[in-house]
Amino acid sequence: MSNPFKKIADNSKETSKKWENTKTASTLNTVVCPRCGAPRPVNTNVGTCDYCHYKFMNVEVMVTRKPDHV
Secondary structure, three states, X not given: OOOHHHHHHHHHHHHOOOOOXXXXXXXXXXXXXXXXXXXXXXXXOOOEXXXXXXXXXXXXXXXXXXXXXX
C-alpha cells in the first residue's frame, strides 16, 4: 500500500513553479537632504527634512474670494 502523503508531497515538488531571476536583496531608492545628508525616500510628499527642517519645496498658497455678484 502506498503512502498518500508521499504522493501529495512528490506531486507538489514536481508541479511547483520554478522561479528564475529572483532577487536576493531588497533596495530602496532615496535622495538625500542637501543640507544635512539625511536620506529621504523618492516620490514622497515630504516638504521638509525631519532632521534639520530644510524646506525641500517652497509652496505659496493664495486663497481668493469669489465675487458676490456673478
